[in-house]
Amino acid sequence: MMQVLPIQSCATTKEGQSPGKLIVLTGPSGVGKGTLMRSLLQRHPELYYSVSVTTRSPRPGEINGKNYYFISRRKFEQLVAQGQFLEWAEFAGNYYGTPREAVLNQVLSGKLVVLEIELEGARQIRISFPSALSIFILPPSFEELEKRIRGRGQDSEEAIARRLCRAKVEIKAADEFDVQIVNNDFETALNAIEAALFK
Numbered sequence: 001m002m003q004v005l006p007i008q009s010c011a012t013t014k015e016g017q018s019p020g021k022l023i024v025l026t027g028p029s030g031v032g033k034g035t036l037m038r039s040l041l042q043r044h045p046e047l048y049y050s051v052s053v054t055t056r057s058p059r060p061g062e063i064n065g066k067n068y069y070f071i072s073r074r075k076f077e078q079l080v081a082q083g084q085f086l087e088w089a090e091f092a093g094n095y096y097g098t099p100r101e102a103v104l105n106q107v108l109s110g111k112l113v114v115l116e117i118e119l120e121g122a123r124q125i126r127i128s129f130p131s132a133l134s135i136f137i138l139p140p141s142f143e144e145l146e147k148r149i150r151g152r153g154q155d156s157e158e159a160i161a162r163r164l165c166r167a168k169v170e171i172k173a174a175d176e177f178d179v180q181i182v183n184n185d186f187e188t189a190l191n192a193i194e195a196a197l198f199k
């Protein structure tokens with residue numbers, strides 16, 4: 001007789017391999033998510049970082065396929081209609097989305113998969129993947145956040161204003177997430193993320 005496997009079996013991985021997991025890193029623009037993420041990946045090359053798709057223009061030095069997949073609004077809307085995103089959102093006038101298939105394949109193959117995304121997307125993931133670990137990165141103060149966005153020197157005055165306005169809303173939502181980490185001293189924040197990931 002055919003054995004009926006419990007649904008859980010679909011998510012099991014090769015023998016001896018622990019099941020994969022989805023990690024969501026969120027927090028306001030300029031708080032240091034990208035910088036923390038880069039250091040985390042250097043220390044733990046086994047992590048899988050999900051490269052997002054965006055309609056934002058590349059900043060100087062950004063590489064297509066490494067920082068983001070840069071595409072047009074028309075193409076993005078087609079991908080939405082095809083159900084190709086695990087989550088997506090509009091942020092400061094541009095679309096951002098997480099490619100569904102690549103992320104699910106990596107989780108199923110046992111990887112720790114990290115998404116670095118904004119608030120609305122992080123909320124969507126919390127609903128569709130309640131087992132995901134969600135981490136909210138906070139700035140030491142709003143003034144320091146503004147200093148970091150400006151200090152980065154990458155955005156227009158309009159883009160900075162939109163990010164700061166949105167940051168106020170995002171910071172208020174910090175308690176919705178599993179772990180809150182203040183990125184004051186960089187090393188301390190990085191260690192706290194590691195502790196949350198590998199505990």
Ligand SMILES: Nc1nc2c(ncn2[C@@H]2O[C@H](COP(=O)(O)OP(=O)(O)O)[C@@H](O)[C@H]2O)c(=O)[nH]1
Nearest residue numbers: 029030052088089091096097098116117118121
């Ligand atoms: N929902 C969602 N947000 C994303 C995604 N990729 C990046 N973001 C977020 O979009 C926001 C803007 O990103 P970006 O334009 O690179 O600006 P920055 O965060 O100010 O460097 C940030 O909060 C990112 O975390 C994604 O795939 N989905």
Ligand SMILES: Nc1ncnc2c1ncn2[C@@H]1O[C@H](COP(=O)(O)OP(=O)(O)O)[C@@H](O)[C@H]1O
Nearest residue numbers: 029030031032033034035148152183184185186
């Ligand atoms: N702990 C920290 N102390 C001071 N500056 C920081 C710290 N973490 C990040 N930064 C700086 O803040 C700026 C914004 O960081 P970034 O990683 O681009 O933020 P996000 O990805 O959240 O938008 C960068 O110039 C970065 O070097």
